[in-house]
Amino acid sequence: MTTLFPTYNRFPFELISGEGVTVFDQEGNSYLDLTSGIGVCNLGYNVKQLNEAVTAQLGQIWHTSNLYESHLQEEVAEKLTQGTEKVVFFCNSGTEANEAALKLARKATGKTKILSFAHSFHGRSVGSLSLTGNEKIKEGFGDLLSDVTFVAYNDFHSLQAVTSEYAAVIVEVIQGEGGMTAGEADWLEALDAECKEKGVLLIIDEVQTGIGRTGKLFAYQHYALDPDIVTSAKGLANGIPVGAMIGKKELAAAFSAGTHGTTFGGNPLAMAAANQVLTIIDDEFLEAVTQKADLFWYYLEKELSDIEFVEGISGKGLMIGIHLAKELPVADVIQALHQEGILTLSAHGNTLRLLPPLVIKGAELIEASQKIKQVLQTSMVHQ
Ligand SMILES: *Cc1c(COP(=O)(O)O)cnc(C)c1O
Numbered sequence: 001m002t003t004l005f006p007t008y009n010r011f012p013f014e015l016i017s018g019e020g021v022t023v024f025d026q027e028g029n030s031y032l033d034l035t036s037g038i039g040v041c042n043l044g045y046n047v048k049q050l051n052e053a054v055t056a057q058l059g060q061i062w063h064t065s066n067l068y069e070s071h072l073q074e075e076v077a078e079k080l081t082q083g084t085e086k087v088v089f090f091c092n093s094g095t096e097a098n099e100a101a102l103k104l105a106r107k108a109t110g111k112t113k114i115l116s117f118a119h120s121f122h123g124r125s126v127g128s129l130s131l132t133g134n135e136k137i138k139e140g141f142g143d144l145l146s147d148v149t150f151v152a153y154n155d156f157h158s159l160q161a162v163t164s165e166y167a168a169v170i171v172e173v174i175q176g177e178g179g180m181t182a183g184e185a186d187w188l189e190a191l192d193a194e195c196k197e198k199g200v201l202l203i204i205d206e207v208q209t210g211i212g213r214t215g216k217l218f219a220y221q222h223y224a225l226d227p228d229i230v231t232s233a234k235g236l237a238n239g240i241p242v243g244a245m246i247g248k249k250e251l252a253a254a255f256s257a258g259t260h261g262t263t264f265g266g267n268p269l270a271m272a273a274a275n276q277v278l279t280i281i282d283d284e285f286l287e288a289v290t291q292k293a294d295l296f297w298y299y300l301e302k303e304l305s306d307i308e309f310v311e312g313i314s315g316k317g318l319m320i321g322i323h324l325a326k327e328l329p330v331a332d333v334i335q336a337l338h339q340e341g342i343l344t345l346s347a348h349g350n351t352l353r354l355l356p357p358l359v360i361k362g363a364e365l366i367e368a369s370q371k372i373k374q375v376l377q378t379s380m381v382h383q
Contacts, residue, residue: 011338018045021360023343031343034356034368038345039176039208039319042235043280044357050238050276057272064268066261072271076244079278080232082217085249090242090266094207094233095123097243098170100260101203101229102127104247105168108254109201114145115161115169117153119178119348122170122205131170133178134348153178154187162194168201168229173219173316176208179349180314180321185223192225201228201251207243211235212281212358214317215290222316237273242266285358293317295362299369307376314351318360322352322372328379336375342368 013025021044023033036042043050057072064070077088089100106112116122120133129138130145138144151158153175162169173188175181195202204227209219211232216222218230228251233243243265247255296318304310309325324330330346337344345353352372356365 011335013338020044020046021357021364029341031338031341032364032368033343034354035343035345036235036355036357037239039213039234039355041239042211042213042358043238043277044359047238049280050273053272053276054240054269057268061268063264065263066266070266070268070271072268072275073266076271076274076278079275080244080246086246087249087252089245089247089255089260090271091245091262092241092264092267092270093123093243094205094231095125095128095243096262096265097207097231097233097245098122098128098131098203098205099125100243100245101168101170101205101231101247102131103260104229104245104251104255105201105203107259108251109167111165111167113147113149113166115149115151115166115200117158117171117175118150119153119175119181120150120170120172120205121175121177122207153181154184156187156190159190159194162191162198162200164198164200166198166200168203169195170203170205172205172209173223173225174209174214174319176319176353177347179323179347179351180319180353182314182316188220189224192227196226203227203229203231205231207231207233208355209316209319211277212286212289213319213355215286215293217281217286219316236277237270238277240270240273242270242274281358289318289358292358292360292362292365296320296356296365296369299366300372303369303373304376307373309376309379318354318356318358320354321347322354324350324352324376326350328376333375333379336379337372340371340375342371342375344372 015023016026017024021033022030024030080088116131118133122128122131130148133150151161173183204220206218228248230246236242309328311323314321330350330352334344347353
């Protein structure tokens with residue numbers, strides 16, 4: 001019996017504690033976590049520095065509303081903007097960050113049309129769902145925003161769709177839910193150029209790709225991209241709900257007092273956590289992520305290259321999709337990996353999705369790649 005809406009098919013165990021990159025269920029079974037709670041606990045579990053920062057804030061004040069000054073919001077905003085001419089609006093989730101971006105883009109440009117991409121994911125509210133390129137999850141909810149157009153991702157023909165009629169284009173640098181597809185550098189940069197030429201704002205959704213996941217604070221920083229708005233959430237406070245919309249300073253006037261708001265956004269507990277997260281994720285940390293990612297990719301490619309049902313590996317950094325042939329359903333692989341003490345995720349297109357905590361050690365990644373190989377081999381035998 002459950003008293004919950006059945007919006008999730010839950011696995012029949014509960015994770016009740018965690019330490020580093022290992023989580024434990026109610027029966028004491030341990031699992032190597034390759035999910036980070038869907039890209040959230042990037043620094044792992046029971047992190048001393050984070051616990052201390054949040055506990056200290058807990059003993060001071062939990063909540064103040066946004067009617068008063070907040071030195072913590074200012075500090076986190078400074079870290080997020082990295083000395084650039086940008087400003088930040090804090091909220092509580094990725095959905096809310098994209099919702100804010102949508103409203104800001106419309107208000108700032110006076111236009112309403114948005115261009116988005118097939119297989120994109122931007123959230124579940126009516127606004128952010130309208131931007132999402134997945135018909136299946138929109139079914140049954142009636143009319144969503146009508147002035148959103150979808151075109152193919154990584155396709156140069158799509159650039160022709162960018163016209164001055166649009167307020168904004170919204171794009172993920174790597175499509176996460178949509179199948180772990182990395183945007184190609186040339187294409188992303190051409191998209192940026194097209195937006196600039198046509199006077200269309202570029203919104204980059206970094207909710208999953210950001211906060212160090214690919215070896216940069218934001219994935220767009222690998223390329224010559226200059227987004228007008230960037231949205232962040234998931235890993236930003238390592239598990240305390242938070243979202244952020246980062247925008248160019250010239251957009252600030254469109255979000256004047258009273259135009260947008262939130263009760264909880266930028267809550268002191270979330271800000272205390274985010275402030276520590278962004279202190280820990282420095283250049284040295286990011287360099288280590290890049291090195292570990294290179295190692296993991298090397299081993300995954302080595303171990304999985306001769307497995308018949310593996311059709312390819314995609315993504316970037318520690319955001320990785322292993323594409324399985326349809327004969328081998330990803331749900332079966334995820335469950336078989338549970339038996340081996342490994343947590344993984346799925347993404348669109350029968351993709352095994354890996355989002356390990358960024359603090360995972362090289363040796364753990366090598367072990368994980370070998371166990372994934374083992375499980376894929378045995379699952380094949382059972383087909
Ligand atoms: C998870 C995700 C969202 C939605 O974030 P929530 O915090 O679940 O609202 C939006 N965009 C992308 C790219 C995501 O991965």
